[in-house]
Amino acid sequence: MTTLQLQNIVKRFKSHTVLDDLSLEVASGETLVLFGPSGAGKSVLLRLVAGVIEPDKGNVLIDGEDMSDVEPEHRGIGMAFQNFALFPHMDAFQNIATPLEASRSSADKIKEGVARVAKLLRIDHVLTHRPKALSNGQKQRTALARALVGSPPLLLLDDPLRNVDAKLRFEMRLELPRLLAAQGATVVYVTQDYKEAMALGDRIAVMAAGRIRQVGTPEEIYDAPAFIEIARLFGDPTINLLDVAPTAAAGGVAVELSGVRIPLPGIPAAEAVGRDCLIGLRPESLAFVAAGTAGAIPVTIEAETPLNEKTVSLVLTTDGREVLVSRPAGTPAPASGPAHIAVDGTNALLFDKETGRRIARMGEDAGERGEAA
Missing domain, CATH: 2.40.50.140 (Nucleic acid-binding proteins)
Structure with missing residues (x-):
């Protein structure tokens, strides 16, 4: 089980402050949803936790260990990026399998693992297709499958249902909590859809202008919002x-x-x-x-x-x-x-x-x- 702590995080790009003295804790096994409008800093925060970018100030702790000198591949994180980030020369199967191959899993385990998540996400019929032959929704689900397949202890999901159709989005809101609970992962999930936030989050952290404005259960956020916004x-x-x-x-x-x-x-x-x-x-x-x-x-x-x-x-x-x-x-x-x-x-x-x-x-x-x- 894995905990995540963000302590007084500051991130600037030139003169623009994207994350402003942000602190947050995610409990082991919890699904915490980062919710807020576009430009609030949600995706930047995920990349910072993953180690893709570094904070100007503050610390990222995973299980109490400071990640300042830990490379992304050694942080035990699975991530689905908003922009898919699929390898164009690989088919869907190979893209999904990359975390298992990196951990030197056997061929049988790779085949079994990819088949399991592909069936769940309803992309098992396009596993031989390269990204250019996939719809945006299929690309999104392939990226999500890659994040899930290795059962990482910490999952960062950047709006993974944005490009799927309304029917599948509704079904995945029902399926994802069960899947994530079964994996026992600690999850940080980004979305701009308040219904998705309320359906998936054990707690919701509402972000605006690089700060956390309120953290609470879905019921607390809805029934007792801290601010008009x-x-x-x-x-x-x-x-x-x-x-x-x-x-x-x-x-x-x-x-x-x-x-x-x-x-x-x-x-x-x-x-x-x-x-x-x-x-x-x-x-x-x-x-x-x-x-x-x-x-x-x-x-x-x-x-x-x-x-x-x-x-x-x-x-x-x-x-x-x-x-x-x-x-x-x-x-x-x-x-x-x-x-x-x-x-x-x-x-x-x-x-x-x-x-x-x-x-x-x-x-x-x-x-x-x-x-x-």
């Missing part, structure tokens, strides 16, 4: 963010939406009252209710869009603010005109508008909200 990255449709002015209330604070007072229990008044804030409402946490229901907010339905398993409604509050409401497909609700929605204040998020930081509820510890940078 993180809340926006997770969810489809995106979270509703509305300007509010919190006032003190019994057991917390309250805000007004369309003239209706909404209690937010557990939010400390000292942290929120007197500040410009944004309330964050996940579309699926809102519901259409009958007029006269306690706390019902009057709205006007402007549009309704069916999205397979759910239906999303765009509504306007009485003061003209747009709100998205999501419900399971087939759930009865008005399609247009006047309506009312209910807000569950216990699920609402409150952010300081100036800093973007979420205001935590009383009694909420770091484990519940994830580690915020």
Whole structure:
């Protein structure tokens, strides 16, 4: 079993700082997903761990050993690069087999190992093809198979499902966790797809501008994002963010939406009252209710869009603010005109508008909200 520690990593290219005093720990056998927008530094971080590039400052430790003087081939790492990095003169079988050949495995073990991962990744029918004859999806899976075939203790996967079709991507989200768990590897997995991050990660590290902004379980990141920018990255449709002015209330604070007072229990008044804030409402946490229901907010339905398993409604509050409401497909609700929605204040998020930081509820510890940078 293998652990990975990154200590105060700094990486610059000329005057541009790509990784800025970044620290991170990955536990033995854990799958940690690095998630963030393009340019956040995710791929650079993987190459640095692999030893392809060196940090300007900081240390990479694998099982507690500093890797500063250890060459890439001696770090015990398997890696699938975003740009495939396949040998053009070799067929798919030979590309996949390279880690086994480097470890001097027998011909039978090489054949067995390649056949196993190729079948899993559904490329066993193209093993005799060279990269130029493969589709981008087949190239991506060949690169992933090469990373997996030697059962390395540490796996670095750089967006390995980016170029596969939607059906296979969905299936691999189900298959990969089982495969990785069976191998017992410690995995760092890069993606820009929040659904993939939530499906594959034991924990997610959200990156932005070369820094880790928050680390937590998928549930912690989604339910308790540390910053507005993180809340926006997770969810489809995106979270509703509305300007509010919190006032003190019994057991917390309250805000007004369309003239209706909404209690937010557990939010400390000292942290929120007197500040410009944004309330964050996940579309699926809102519901259409009958007029006269306690706390019902009057709205006007402007549009309704069916999205397979759910239906999303765009509504306007009485003061003209747009709100998205999501419900399971087939759930009865008005399609247009006047309506009312209910807000569950216990699920609402409150952010300081100036800093973007979420205001935590009383009694909420770091484990519940994830580690915020």
